[in-house]
Amino acid sequence: GDSVTQMEGPVTLSEEAFLTINCTYTATGYPSLFWYVQYPGEGLQLLLKATKADDKGSNKGFEATYRKETTSFHLEKGSVQVSDSAVYFCALSEGGADGLTFGKGTHLIIQP
Amino acid sequence: GAVVSQHPSRVICKSGTSVKIECRSLDFQATTMFWYRQFPKQSLMLMATSNEGSKATYEQGVEKDKFLINHASLTLSTLTVTSAHPEDSSFYICSAVLAGPNTEAFFGQGTRLTVV
Numbered sequence: 001g002d003s004v005t006q007m008e009g010p011v012t013l014s015e016e017a018f019l020t021i022n023c024t025y026t027a028t029g030y031p032s033l034f035w036y037v038q039y040p041g042e043g044l045q046l047l048l049k050a051t052k053a054d055d056k057g058s059n060k061g062f063e064a065t066y067r068k069e070t071t072s073f074h075l076e077k078g079s080v081q082v083s084d085s086a087v088y089f090c091a092l093s094e095g096g097a098d099g100l101t102f103g104k105g106t107h108l109i110i111q112p
Numbered sequence: 113g114a115v116v117s118q119h120p121s122r123v124i125c126k127s128g129t130s131v132k133i134e135c136r137s138l139d140f141q142a143t144t145m146f147w148y149r150q151f152p153k154q155s156l157m158l159m160a161t162s163n164e165g166s167k168a169t170y171e172q173g174v175e176k177d178k179f180l181i182n183h184a185s186l187t188l189s190t191l192t193v194t195s196a197h198p199e200d201s202s203f204y205i206c207s208a209v210l211a212g213p214n215t216e217a218f219f220g221q222g223t224r225l226t227v228v
């Protein structure tokens with residue numbers, strides 16, 4: 001079946017540091033890939049997505065590129081802020097009628 | 113983006129009682145809604161897929177008689193945890209899919225269930 005593997009946390013960085021959260025996947029078809037963010041006490045919010053190989057999703061300074069050859073969708077941000085502290089989930093979907101398959105989540109802590 | 117409202121956000125109930133969680137799509141019609149369960153420090157696990165007007169499809173290992181799902185309309189799905197036990201304590205999240213060529217799932221705020 002489908003699966004998503006992302007780096008374990010917590011990840012602790014200083015403000016303005018460069019961020020990378022690794023995500024790799026296995027899927028039977030050609031999935032869409034997503035990054036969701038969960039701020040403390042809130043539900044999940046879609047951060048960015050990519051629907052086909054070589055697509056780059058971007059939002060709020062975050063970006064991730066759909067790499068079919070390495071089955072990866074790593075999340076990056078050039079300069080993180082304290083407000084970026086949250087749990088980040090990598091996920092995939094084989095189609096709209098299917099639920100999402102999530103990674104375990106990476107807790108990101110940004111220190112001032 | 114589209115809004116999904118989940119209610120209640122927190123609930124505490126006694127063992128043996130039932131709890132109903134509502135998931136509403138406020139500004140769009142959702143033919144499909146999903147229910148997830150999130151354990152502490154773990155990922156979200158899909159419990160079931162809810163389709164309007166038909167029976168829910170449950171993932172392997174999820175007891176359909178314990179987690180009753182009703183999708184009576186295009187904007188409302190409910191999850192009822194029956195005869196709750198402490199091990200049912202968890203964070204439950206629903207999502208609704210906006211139909212179209214680029215389907216996107218929108219998530220509710222989640223419900224923290226504590227069974228005492």
